[in-house]
Amino acid sequence: xxxxxxxxxxxxxxxxxxxxxxxxxxxxxxxxxxxxxxxxxxxxxxxxxxxxxxxxxxxxxxxxxxxxxxxxxxxxxxxxxxxxxxxxxxxxxxxxxxxxxxxxxxxxxxxxxxxxxxxxxxxxxxxxxxxxxxxxxxxxxxxxxxxxxxxxxxxxxxxxxxxxxxxxxxxxxxxxxxxxxxxxxxxxxxxxxxxxxxxxxxxxxxxxxxxxxxxxxxxxxxxxxxxxxxxxxxxxxxxxxxxxxxxxxxxxxxxxxxxxxxxxxxxxxxxxxxxxxxxxxxxxxxxxxxxxxxxxxxxxxxxxxxxxxxxxxxxxxxxxxxxxxxxxxxxxxxxxxxxxxxxxxxxxxxxxxxxxxxxxxxxxxxxxxxxxxxxxxxxxxxxxxxxxxxxxxxxxxxxxxxxxxxxxxxxxxxxxxxxxxxxxxxxxxxxxxxxxxxxxxxxxxxxxxxxxxxxxxxxxxxxxxxxxxxxxxxxxxxxxxxxxxxxxxxxxxxxxxxxxxxxxxxx
Amino acid sequence: xxxxxxxxxxxxxxxxxxxxxxxxxxxxxxxxxxxxxxxxxxxxxxxxxxxxxxxxxxxxxxxxxxxxxxxxxxxxxxxxxxxxxxxxxxxxxxxxxxxxxxxxxxxxxxxxxxxxxxxxxxxxxxxxxxxxxxxxxxxxxxxxxxxxxxxxxxxxxxxxxxxxxxxxxxxxxxxxxxxxxxxxxxxxxxxxxxxxxxxxxxxxxxxxxxxxxxxxxxxxxxxxxxxxxxxxxxxxxxxxxxxxxxxxxxxxxxxxx
Numbered sequence: 001x002x003x004x005x006x007x008x009x010x011x012x013x014x015x016x017x018x019x020x021x022x023x024x025x026x027x028x029x030x031x032x033x034x035x036x037x038x039x040x041x042x043x044x045x046x047x048x049x050x051x052x053x054x055x056x057x058x059x060x061x062x063x064x065x066x067x068x069x070x071x072x073x074x075x076x077x078x079x080x081x082x083x084x085x086x087x088x089x090x091x092x093x094x095x096x097x098x099x100x101x102x103x104x105x106x107x108x109x110x111x112x113x114x115x116x117x118x119x120x121x122x123x124x125x126x127x128x129x130x131x132x133x134x135x136x137x138x139x140x141x142x143x144x145x146x147x148x149x150x151x152x153x154x155x156x157x158x159x160x161x162x163x164x165x166x167x168x169x170x171x172x173x174x175x176x177x178x179x180x181x182x183x184x185x186x187x188x189x190x191x192x193x194x195x196x197x198x199x200x201x202x203x204x205x206x207x208x209x210x211x212x213x214x215x216x217x218x219x220x221x222x223x224x225x226x227x228x229x230x231x232x233x234x235x236x237x238x239x240x241x242x243x244x245x246x247x248x249x250x251x252x253x254x255x256x257x258x259x260x261x262x263x264x265x266x267x268x269x270x271x272x273x274x275x276x277x278x279x280x281x282x283x284x285x286x287x288x289x290x291x292x293x294x295x296x297x298x299x300x301x302x303x304x305x306x307x308x309x310x311x312x313x314x315x316x317x318x319x320x321x322x323x324x325x326x327x328x329x330x331x332x333x334x335x336x337x338x339x340x341x342x343x344x345x346x347x348x349x350x351x352x353x354x355x356x357x358x359x360x361x362x363x364x365x366x367x368x369x370x371x372x373x374x375x376x377x378x379x380x381x382x383x384x385x386x387x388x389x390x391x392x393x394x395x396x397x398x399x400x401x402x403x404x405x406x407x408x409x410x411x412x413x414x415x416x417x418x419x420x421x422x423x424x425x426x427x428x429x430x431x432x433x434x435x436x437x438x439x440x441x442x443x444x445x446x447x448x449x450x451x452x453x454x455x456x457x458x459x460x461x462x463x464x465x466x467x468x469x470x471x472x473x474x475x476x477x478x479x480x481x482x483x484x485x486x487x488x489x490x491x492x493x494x495x496x497x498x499x500x501x502x503x504x505x506x507x
Numbered sequence: 508x509x510x511x512x513x514x515x516x517x518x519x520x521x522x523x524x525x526x527x528x529x530x531x532x533x534x535x536x537x538x539x540x541x542x543x544x545x546x547x548x549x550x551x552x553x554x555x556x557x558x559x560x561x562x563x564x565x566x567x568x569x570x571x572x573x574x575x576x577x578x579x580x581x582x583x584x585x586x587x588x589x590x591x592x593x594x595x596x597x598x599x600x601x602x603x604x605x606x607x608x609x610x611x612x613x614x615x616x617x618x619x620x621x622x623x624x625x626x627x628x629x630x631x632x633x634x635x636x637x638x639x640x641x642x643x644x645x646x647x648x649x650x651x652x653x654x655x656x657x658x659x660x661x662x663x664x665x666x667x668x669x670x671x672x673x674x675x676x677x678x679x680x681x682x683x684x685x686x687x688x689x690x691x692x693x694x695x696x697x698x699x700x701x702x703x704x705x706x707x708x709x710x711x712x713x714x715x716x717x718x719x720x721x722x723x724x725x726x727x728x729x730x731x732x733x734x735x736x737x738x739x740x741x742x743x744x745x746x747x748x749x750x751x752x753x754x755x756x757x758x759x760x761x762x763x764x
Contacts, residue, residue, distance in 0.1 A: 001644075001647060001648070001651050001657075001660075004640075004644065005637075005640065005644075005648070008637075008639040008640055008644075009639055011639070012638065012639035359633075359635060360635075360637055362635075363629075363631070363635040363637075364648065365596075365620065365623075366594070366596055366623060366629045366631075366635075367623065367624070367628075367629060367648065367649045367652075367696065367697075367700075368620055368621070368622075368623040368624025368625070368627075368649070368652040368653075368700070369620065369624075369651065369652055370617060370620045370621075370652065371616065371617075371620075373651070373652070498597070499591075499596045499597075500588075500591045500596045500597035501553075503587070503591070503596070503631070503708075
């Protein structure tokens with residue numbers, strides 16, 4: 001009888017049923033879309049971060065760059081030595097230097113051992129972020145001092161793209177500057193580290209056999225730009241390295257963390273950063289332990305900066321960041337507002353329905369129906385109305401998600417905040433501006449002009465909208481909740497109805 | 508105001524052609540058996556638009572089982588309120604109401620609902636059928652609180668509809684039935700539970716004369732079968748067919764001769 005009465009009532013009051021169902025359907029569809037987009041943005045952020053930190057990195061250990069004025073001078077270019085030759089009043093220069101990555105600071109590699117000993121660490125590896133800068137051209141001879149000129153370029157400005165072949169006439173010379181990012185990686189890194197997310201497209205990755213060897217792995221995008229190929233050589237820090245592998249990022253449009261990868265120990269020796277690293281990549285034994293592990297690592301390494309994926313996500317910039325802000329801000333609030341409006345509408349319409357049915361409920365009470373039975377009937381009708389809305393909402397939401405996934409808008413994502421976790425070369429490129437201000441890296445300050453920025457090209461990720469069973473369950477839960485709220489409100493009103501008063505008011 | 512079963516002591520006139528078999532067959536002195544209703548000094552005051560309304564004032568009344576009673580009086584005189592007291596729909600502000608010897612004026616809502624579900628059948632002026640349900644389903648609604656098995660519930664509803672001559676209209680909704688037929692459905696709904704008393708509030712108020720007489724024939728038939736019936740009416744021709752006539756005005760009850 002319950003079901004028959006309920007069915008007849010809902011079909012008899014079709015307009016109210018349709019209005020409540022549409023309101024809830026709209027709210028639920030919005031919740032599904034916003035939830036799916038949020039998950040999509042999280043995935044995109046993860047993908048953007050993975051290209052920098054590698055898949056599986058839960059925590060990074062870095063060191064903030066030194067404050068302005070406190071840094072030591074970086075490597076300097078001394079002309080008239082080495083490969084340089086004098087011709088009349090000018091000197092030909094062709095020098096490469098491997099210097100610390102822009103915006104990063106190095107710290108003792110014993111930190112890696114400290115990390116590895118910490119409880120809750122599944123795996124850890126270290127990397128040294130460097131920049132290879134090459135000067136090539138003519139520098140004018142200075143008269144009177146008898147000393148060879150010294151080029152002390154300022155920090156490169158941030159342009160967001162690697163740049164080479166820039167010609168400068170800072171002090172009467174004509175020379176070009178080439179730069180690319182170099183990452184010294186641990187050959188025993190295993191599943192964690194900047195190369196963990198990269199795919200070997202040609203040759204092989206660096207391994208334990210490369211320790212102490214002049215072998216390099218090159219990013220496929222950079223290899224195309226610089227016309228490099230497997231088996232060829234690349235000059236890093238003035239020395240030739242054999243290219244043993246070409247790697248590419250998972251995303252077709254994105255790049256890996258660095259242009260060139262070389263063994264960590266070789267990188268340390270060439271850059272005079274012996275025993276130093278710039279980033280330690282940590283994989284937690286369990287995702288539940290990340291927060292605890294961060295605290296433990298902070299205690300064990302008080303001088304270093306410890307960042308989790310969540311911390312790093314805030315450093316993702318570009319249209320992905322805009323989308324994230326839009327979804328988490330406007331999307332969430334819109335969902336909440338529409339949901340609240342739908343609940344309110346359902347409750348008010350149910351309340352009004354109960355008022356309109358005063359005679360009906362008064363009669364039912366007069367013929368012996370208990371309050372509880374009437375409340376159940378009202379609540380049942382509300383819940384079924386909401387479930388209808390829920391089913392429609394889920395369908396509409398899934399269709400909307402399908403449309404989003406069909407178009408899959410591409411978002412650009414860059415990582416910023418090199419000062420915060422100053423590790424990889426990509427960050428260094430993005431954060432070059434701030435690094436120039438605080439004097440970290442660079443060539444020791446002074447001098448006019450300045451290098452164009454390097455590194456920091458944006459990663460492009462397609463924004464998907466994944467739907468999980470949990471999202472559908474949440475939608476169903478919301479529908480039931482909406483029905484319960486409306487049912488409780490309507491049921492409360494119906495229960496308060498005194499049969500005599502109901503019949504008297506009608507009379 | 509006290510009316511102590513005067514109907515038994517002073518037989519109402521104009522009832523020569525109507526005899527309740529239960530009463531007629533009863534031996535001398537049956538009227539001394541426990542009355543179906545016993546009201547003692549019942550008063551009811553309620554608020555309407557911030558104004559206190561004294562609907563019943565010191566009403567004492569005894570109605571023996573098997574009696575057909577008509578209550579008349581002006582609008583707002585307290586007829587419906589009296590009916591609600593008898594039907595366990597409301598509690599008096601003061602005094603006591605007994606139904607078949609049981610004091611019902613201080614019972615909990617749930618117990619009152621149970622009494623209405625099992626012992627009292629209601630018929631309303633506007634029929635009060637649920638428009639979305641068929642005649643059969645409307646009758647079954649009256650049986651819902653009895654928690655019968657669906658088959659038994661259906662069978663009893665079918666029988667009740669047949670007893671009011673509407674077996675062939677079981678699948679019709681109220682909107683598809685005439686006023687008289689709707690009232691018959693309402694009577695069937697009240698009878699299906701096999702109540703001790705049938706209370707009717709202006710049962711013929713919305714019906715034409717011909718239909719009114721049909722409905723009254725139906726009530727008389729039920730009364731003859733021994734059912735206690737109390738009906739409120741404005742219509743004197745309806746009231747004249749009752750075994751006993753009462754008048755209520757300003758909350759005060761008097762016997763009408």
